[in-house]
Structures are given as C-alpha cells and as structure tokens.
Amino acid sequence: MTISGSGYTLPVFACASAIAALHWLRHHQPLTVVTVDLITPAEVAEIPIEQVAGLSENMALAITRSDPGDNLDLTKNTPIWAMVEWAEGEGEAVIIKGGEGIGKQENGAGKAAIYGYAQRLLQEHLSRLLAPGERITVTIILPAGRSLALRTSNAAFGVVEGLSLLGTSGISQPLSTPEQLATFRADLQQKASQFDSLVFCIGENGLDLARKIGINPQQLVKTANWLGPMLVEADILGVKELLLFGYHGKLMKLAGGIFHTHHHLADGRREILATYCSLAGLKQSEIQVIFDSPTAEAALTYLRSLDANTSSDWVNQVYTAIAEAIDSRVQEYIRNHSQNGMSSLVCGSVMFDRDRKIIVKSKTACMLSGKLC
Structure with missing residues (x-):
C-alpha cells in the first residue's frame, strides 16, 4: 500500500x-x-x-x-x-x-x-x-x-552539533495535531479513572526521568505541547492532584501564560527568564546576557556561573519564582476554563535541566512528590 x-x-x-x-x-x-x-x-x-x-x-x-x-x-x-x-x-x-x-x-x-x-x-x-x-x-x-x-x-x-535521526515509525506523527491530542486525552481518561494523582510529562525525557525517580509509570501522562487542553481535561475528569514535570525550557513558558508550548506558536523563554531575573535583582548587564542567550540552557549556565563566581543564589531565587508562577498561572487557567469558575485540582511543577537533573520543585510539587515517589 x-x-x-x-x-x-x-x-x-x-x-x-x-x-x-x-x-x-x-x-x-x-x-x-x-x-x-x-x-x-x-x-x-x-x-x-x-x-x-x-x-x-x-x-x-x-x-x-x-x-x-x-x-x-x-x-x-x-x-x-x-x-x-x-x-x-x-x-x-x-x-x-x-x-x-x-x-x-x-x-x-x-x-x-x-x-x-x-x-x-x-x-x-x-x-x-x-x-x-x-x-x-x-x-x-x-x-x-x-x-x-x-x-x-x-x-x-x-x-x-545537529539534529538526530530519531523515531520508531516512518510516518510523521506530530505532537501538535488534533489527532495526537485525542490520543493523549484517551490516555489521560484511562489513567484518571484509576488515580486521583497524576504526573504530566511534556516529552520522553520527562517520562524517563519520572520513572527513574520512582514515580509509578501508570500515573504518568504524556502531554507534548498540549498542556492547556490537557489541564482542562484533567479538571473535568476529577483529578485531584497534578504534578507538571518538564524540561525548564518548555515548562517555564507557562509562567508567561503560554499553554501551548510548541515554538512555532509561541516562545517567550528569554522574556520570561529576563523578567524574573530583573525581579530577583540582577544587574542590568547580567539581565542583558540572559536576554541575549540563544537557549534557556545557556541562560541557566550563565546564572550558575554567576552563583559560582559570586557565591550568590540566583538560580534558586529565579527558578523558585518561576516555579511558583507556573503553579499560580496553571490554577488560574484551570479556573478560567472550568464551567463554574472553580476547581479542586492542585498543581505543582518540577523543572529539570539538560542533564536531567532537577533544578527546582515548587512548594506544591514538594508535597506531591512525597506522595507519588
């Protein structure tokens, strides 16, 4: 055929x-x-x-x-x-x-x-x-x-230094199409019928790391870039607790109110990082370096170098603020999309870096992690 x-x-x-x-x-x-x-x-x-x-x-x-x-x-x-x-x-x-x-x-x-x-x-x-x-x-x-x-x-x-030849199939199955969203929603519906607490992972790296730290694989749900509709679906299905588990360059977009994280539709990473660096009190010249960084990982590396050279705590301050903002924006997003403007769903966020090492957990995530791991 x-x-x-x-x-x-x-x-x-x-x-x-x-x-x-x-x-x-x-x-x-x-x-x-x-x-x-x-x-x-x-x-x-x-x-x-x-x-x-x-x-x-x-x-x-x-x-x-x-x-x-x-x-x-x-x-x-x-x-x-x-x-x-x-x-x-x-x-x-x-x-x-x-x-x-x-x-x-x-x-x-x-x-x-x-x-x-x-x-x-x-x-x-x-x-x-x-x-x-x-x-x-x-x-x-x-x-x-x-x-x-x-x-x-x-x-x-x-x-x-380049792209990978990756995949398990010859057919392109984009993570940004409605058909793919339907697959993710079906998985969410099945797992929400079994568990009150679930973990949303944007991609395969999050799924892999979540398993390695001891989270039950049956409670892991892949969302790809469809975080917005998946959050609403989780609320409708009656999920009580939700841990967002993702690479910081993706997950931080939620702190800026971006709930579809595909880079073709919206980015904002450098603007979000620069804003929270400014709020934390970094110097203008340092904020400019963050803003001009080609990737979120490069910006994180720069913040870490500042901490190492000046005995400061910028990474923790900046990323803790971003994590708390993610939790807040997620709760607001869910309430705005619920039928009665209310939700009992509690969300926490965890961000990890290129080496799959956790950078930060929000306060709510710390509480949920204790239950899930």
Whole structure:
C-alpha cells in the first residue's frame, strides 16, 4: 500500500537519498522517485529525489527534502543528503555515518545520533541492493542541521552539533495535531479513572526521568505541547492532584501564560527568564546576557556561573519564582476554563535541566512528590 498525502520522518528521506545515490553508482542513471518500504508501519512511501550527482567513480550524492506533512516541524522542506561510496576490504556490508548537521551523542563518545529505526531502515534497504561481498559507506548529511538544532532542545538531552535521526515509525506523527491530542486525552481518561494523582510529562525525557525517580509509570501522562487542553481535561475528569514535570525550557513558558508550548506558536523563554531575573535583582548587564542567550540552557549556565563566581543564589531565587508562577498561572487557567469558575485540582511543577537533573520543585510539587515517589 502506498500512502499519499502523509508526512514522513527524517529517516525515510535519508533512506530514499541513499537508495538513489547507490542506484547512480551502479547504473549511472538518476532516479526521480524512490519507493521506500517503511517497515513500521507495513506500508510504502514514494519519495521524490531532488538531485543526484556522481562525485567520483566510486562515490555519489543524492538529495531529498523533508516533508513531515501538516506537522509544524522545523525540518519541513530541509534538504537531506546521502553520500554513498564503495568500500574496500572486509567488514559490514553497509556502514552508516553521520556527516555535517547530524548530531553527536555526548554520552556516546561522539557517536552519530542515528538511532534504531533509521539504522534498520537504511541497513535493510541498502543490503538488499548489494551483491555478495559488496560493501558501501553511507554518510547522511543535513546541511541546515546545525543551525536548526539551535532551535530545539536537542542539546538539553545530550545531542549536540545537529539534529538526530530519531523515531520508531516512518510516518510523521506530530505532537501538535488534533489527532495526537485525542490520543493523549484517551490516555489521560484511562489513567484518571484509576488515580486521583497524576504526573504530566511534556516529552520522553520527562517520562524517563519520572520513572527513574520512582514515580509509578501508570500515573504518568504524556502531554507534548498540549498542556492547556490537557489541564482542562484533567479538571473535568476529577483529578485531584497534578504534578507538571518538564524540561525548564518548555515548562517555564507557562509562567508567561503560554499553554501551548510548541515554538512555532509561541516562545517567550528569554522574556520570561529576563523578567524574573530583573525581579530577583540582577544587574542590568547580567539581565542583558540572559536576554541575549540563544537557549534557556545557556541562560541557566550563565546564572550558575554567576552563583559560582559570586557565591550568590540566583538560580534558586529565579527558578523558585518561576516555579511558583507556573503553579499560580496553571490554577488560574484551570479556573478560567472550568464551567463554574472553580476547581479542586492542585498543581505543582518540577523543572529539570539538560542533564536531567532537577533544578527546582515548587512548594506544591514538594508535597506531591512525597506522595507519588
């Protein structure tokens, strides 16, 4: 079955480029469309090839462009290159490398951030095109990957210098579509029928950290960027206690009244941080550095350096104020969206950093954590 009109994940386009480059090496003819078996799901996709070029007798390059469908994805229309070269000697039939724009795993000695599904997709498609004894080296390149990565929280979770080829499926399943929200709501409804206390996690890193500190996995609910409607749903379902557990660069947006946290719709992180730094009493020059920081993590690092150099306590003061503001804005948001302007739902917030270390817990979160862990 061929999917039409669907969006696909980056590994699918990388695989299509690699197939087209290998085809050029073998036949010296360009492909205009490549059919990719997605494996997961058991369907196929037809991927247009933008350009194919022979770089030498033993090397070719092919280019596709990412199309995640209707997803508000920063990789939309970004070029994806695959360079394929005949390899000599003994070893694996297909060697996969990450080139420019492919992130590196900090905790993996600089290993390319090309994960399980992408590895499997490339290996299976390319291996079947090789004769016995033939070997190739495939280098995946994202020319815009390094700059695009600055607009993500990849570095917060140990992937630096580019984007990762991540995912478990070939179909793009954006966290910002109504269909995805329906999935999250169904999960919330099921868990709210069993527990009065739940934990909202924006992403996979929050889910993983929450499990590691001892929170019952059955009480964890993924929200992605849909915090606003998920909070209202929790109140309607009668949830009594709710812990918000998230990366600080995402969760702090709630302190500014932003309840859909996708960066394409709203950001405000530097404005929020600069405001609370000002309220805490930082110098104007220091606030300017915070405001000019490229990421929330960079701003946090700067605050930590100030604390280390001046024996101050800015991180604790600033982030405690932000956490309390999150709790307050959440309660206000829920009341404003309730039918009678009242709510019995109690919320607390926990923020963690790029190393998955907790920065701060609000007062309410400290109370709820004691019950949940």
